[in-house]
Amino acid sequence: MNAKSKKTFLKPGMPEIIGNNVLDCHPEPARSLLADMLENPRTNVYTVEKEGVKKLIFQTPWYDEGEYAGFMELSMVLPEVIPNRVRKPKP
Numbered sequence: 001m002n003a004k005s006k007k008t009f010l011k012p013g014m015p016e017i018i019g020n021n022v023l024d025c026h027p028e029p030a031r032s033l034l035a036d037m038l039e040n041p042r043t044n045v046y047t048v049e050k051e052g053v054k055k056l057i058f059q060t061p062w063y064d065e066g067e068y069a070g071f072m073e074l075s076m077v078l079p080e081v082i083p084n085r086v087r088k089p090k091p
Contacts, residue, residue: 054078
């Protein structure tokens, strides 16, 4: 976890977040989804909005020396308006 991630998820009175079970940090239905992702590695991508801030969440399997070791998550704040550019193949 980077510093921003720790600050986001560390709850008052919690001395440390590293070493905790990721499933204990999530309510349902996210908990069941993450448990299934740990058993059946796959990518999960979605957007979420909280307190007016919209984020893109990208969760994907993580491998250590070729062995599945869990998943990693990228959380990116999205601007209110995002241009969508459609690229067409060259003829």
